[in-house]
Amino acid sequence: MELNPKPASRSRTLMTQLIFPLDTNPHHTMFGGKLMEYMDKVAAIAAMRHARGQVVTASTDSLDFLAPIRVGEVIEVEAFVTWTNRSSMEIYVSVESENLFTGDRQKTVTAFFTFVALDERGKPVAVPPVVPETEEEIKLHASAPERHRLRMKRKQDRRSD
Template identity: 45%
Template structure:
C-alpha cells in the first residue's frame, strides 16, 4: 500500500456564517462549528484512505475567538498521524477579514477517524509520510495523543 504525505489529502473548506448558524447574540453556534469541523476532517481522512470513515474520537476542541454572522470562515484539515485503520486529523478554523484578507485562528480540533470496508469493518489504510518539520512534530504528538487515548480507555475497563 503506497503511503501519502499530509499535503496530498489536505482539505480547505470555506463557509459564510448566516443568521440560522448563530445564537441570539449573533455568534456562530458551537454545534454548527463542530459539524463543519467534523465534515472537513472526514473529507481529509477519506482523501487519505480512499474509504468511508467514521468519527471515533474528538480529542480536543478549542474556542479562541467568537465568529459573527456575516463573517467568512476557512477550515483547514490535515492528517497528523496514521495507524493501521485509524487516522488523526487536525482541523484549524480561521475567520477571514474580507477587507484585508487577514486570517485569525478561532478554533483548533483533533479528531480520530476509522476507515471502513464495504461491510462496515475497520480496514487498513496507507501510511503517512510527514515531510516538513511541523508535520514530523505533529506526527510525534499525534502518536502521544493516541497512546494517551488508549491508556485512558484501558483505565476505564
C-alpha cells in the same frame, strides 16, 4: 498487505463558509455545534482522501475554541491527516475566521479527530502511513503517538467506569 505511504498534503481539505444570522446564537457568534459539524465533514473528507474508502468518526479531542466567530465573517476550515495507526487516522482540523471588510484573520478553533477506515462489510481496514512534509505536519506527526496513547487510556478508563 504493504500499503505505500502518502504525503499529508494529499489529504489536505479546505472549506470556506460565510457566517449568516441563522448560524449564530443570541450573542451573534457562531454556534459551536454548527462549527463542529463543518469540522467533522472536512475531517471526514481528509480521512477518505487518505484511505480512499469509507471512514467513521471514532473520537474528537482537544477541541479548543480560541476566539468567537461573528455574523458576516468568513471561516476557512482546514484538515489533514497527521498520523496513522493500523486502521485509524488522526486528523488535525483548524478554523480561521476573516473579517472581509478589514482583512483581519485569526485562528478561532483547533481540534484532533480520529477516524477509522472501513471495508465494504463495515470492518476496520488498514490504511497507508502518512508522510509529513511541512514544519507543521512534522511537528504534529511527532507528537501524535502520545495523543494516541492518551486517547487509548481515556477510552480504557471509560470502559472500566
